[in-house]
Amino acid sequence: MTKILKEMNEKMTKILDYFKKKMAKLRIGKANTDMLDDITVEYYKNKVPLYHLSSIEVINSKTILIKPWENKNLSLIEKSIMKSNIGIIPINNGRFIKLVIPSLTEERRKEIIKSNTRKLEQAKIRLRNIRRYYKYKIIKYVSEKDFIEKYKNDVHEATKEYIYKIEKIFENKKQEILKN
Structure with a gap:
């Protein structure tokens, strides 16, 4: 029993x-890398988790920085973030992607x-x-x-x-x- x-x-x-x-x-107005866990990137016809293609770090309470291992993946990562509907618009500067978390x-x-x-x-x-x-x-x-x-x-x-x-x-x- x-x-x-x-x-x-x-x-x-x-x-x-x-x-x-x-x-x-949950996105509650603070930067948290957990909110990116479900994001996958179309990479050579395979869905690959975002964290496999880049480093992800919290810069401050409102900013997440995503640095791809290879620069050619920058636009792929940006598109995946846009498609994910997390409600944040990525800022691509050519070397990394910055996510600024808006206040609620x-x-x-x-x-x-x-x-x-x-x-x-x-x-x-x-x-x-x-x-x-x-x-x-x-x-x-x-x-x-x-x-x-x-x-x-x-x-x-x-x-x-x-x-x-x-x-x-x-x-x-x-x-x-x-x-x-």
Whole structure:
């Protein structure tokens, strides 16, 4: 039975980790290289992650500098950033690309919080679906009523713990968005 609970915890941890990554990539008016993680560049007919073709560094709280390993990739990187819809216009000076992160308006802050509240709810729904699945699995494989209730309670408590962790991550990000 502990195998089932361990399996459930692994799945819930994956959801938690995914949610953490999504929150880390949010553009909140501060330079953060995580926002570029999903950008791929069309390089010799292959999609290559941006960080494979260049160095990426945060210069200050509002500026990211991208220096390609090869100068010929500069325009490819610039096009990929434009296509990525991260909401930042790259500045190409012929040797590197500079991304200046614009400050957020109050309206944009509320919009970001609203859209990420939906992501929070989706993560909570996924956790509840896992809870439902494992409660069913316990009923199916455990024969003694006392153990069924104990394991169902363990599943419920684990779910509550993961939901609390996700809400805490979201609340911290929300405060960060409102503060900056």
